[in-house]
Amino acid sequence: MAEKMEFLPKTELLSLEELDRIASIFISLGVEKIRITGGEPLVRKNIDSLFSSLSKKTQLKELTLTTNASQLKKKASMLKESGVKRINVSLDSLNPTTFKKMTRIGVLENVLEGIEHAISVGFEKIKLNTVLMRGINDHEQFDLINYAIEHDLDISFIEEMPLGETDFERKITAISNKDVLEKIKGKYSISKISMTTGGPSNYWQIDGTKTRIGLISPHSHNFCEDCNRVRISCKGELFLCLGQEEKIELLPLLRDHPDNDQPIKEAIIASMKIKPISHDFDLKQSRPAVVRFMSHTGG
Structure with missing residues (x-):
């Protein structure tokens, strides 16, 4: 997120009912997997009702969540009851001081308690998402892997993406x-596996454990040729690529046509024609590839 966030007025945001309607429209067009992400989606007031509604859509094969785990102690049981089988947890440090520095307001103890509660609830899989940053948390690479092994979790390392203006280079x-x-190969015995979750990760199994390591590498191993994802922001913007600015405004269509889904369906179908071939991430550029922050379109 930006260092100084300006939050939008409620009227500019999709209501939970509008989010549910968009989900239903995408499902009617053949979408079988939906991920709820953020920011932090579990802080949204009455978010339980959205998960409850999505759980009743029989054509939806997979409902997943990306969370910072701060609310998991309160929400894990609800998520399990709503049919969420897999969750991703953003966790970049096991050091309370470093964690707070990277998250600005996060309390590591709450997050770890949330993860442990989610484990006790019994999700099929919990995966940690980690962005290593040189000179900040890169020395914790093995600590995070060992934490994953100890708790039978998966872990993915995500290369830092040039999204949004920051105070660091x-x-x-x-x-x-x-x-x-x-570094992983130098410390652990690992085996490449062909597992896919419909996302951009390449996976390795740590031999003798239940833990799999995923690598999401938009710089060193561009995955655009396999991308079939689109993103809906909280403002109803349909982004066709995380690393490009092409978008379709769905919120006006939803509100102009409260009882007719056809205009929204036509806009979604037409948008596929402008889905970019690739992002243009380049760490050598002095400015970010996209000025929009990651929090705007979700992790």
Whole structure:
């Protein structure tokens, strides 16, 4: 997120009912997997009702969540009852001081308690998402992997993406997953596996454990040729690529046509024609590839 966030008025945001309607429209067009993400989706007032409604859509094969785990102690049981089988947890540090520095307001103890509660609830899989940054948390790579092994979790390392203006230089802090993998191979016995979750990760199994390591590498191993994802922002913007600015405004269509889904369906179908071939991430550029922050379109 930006250092100084300006939050939008409620009238500019999709209501939970509008989010549910958009989901239903995408499902009617053949979408079988939906991920709820953020920001932090579990802080949204009455979010339980959205999960409850989505759980009743029989054509939806997979409902997943990306969370910072701060609310999991309160929400894990609801999520399990709503049919969420897999969750991703953003966790970049196991050091309380570093964690607070990176998240600005996060309390590591709450997050770890949330993860442990989610484990006790019994999701099919919980995966940690970690962005290693040189000179900030890269020395914790093995600590995070060992935490995952200890708790039978998966972990994915995501290369830092040039989204949004920041006070630090990403060409200095960014770490290639090629280097991450080499360090992993030097410490653990791992085997490449062909597992896919419909996302951009390449996976390795840590031999003798239940833990799988994923590498999401938009710089060192561009995955655009396999991308079939689109994103809906809280403002109803349909983004066709995380790393590009092309978008379709769905919120006006939803409100102009409260009883007719056809205009929204036609806009979604037409948007596929402008889905970019690739992002243009380049850490050597002095400005970010996209000025929009990650929090705007979700993790």
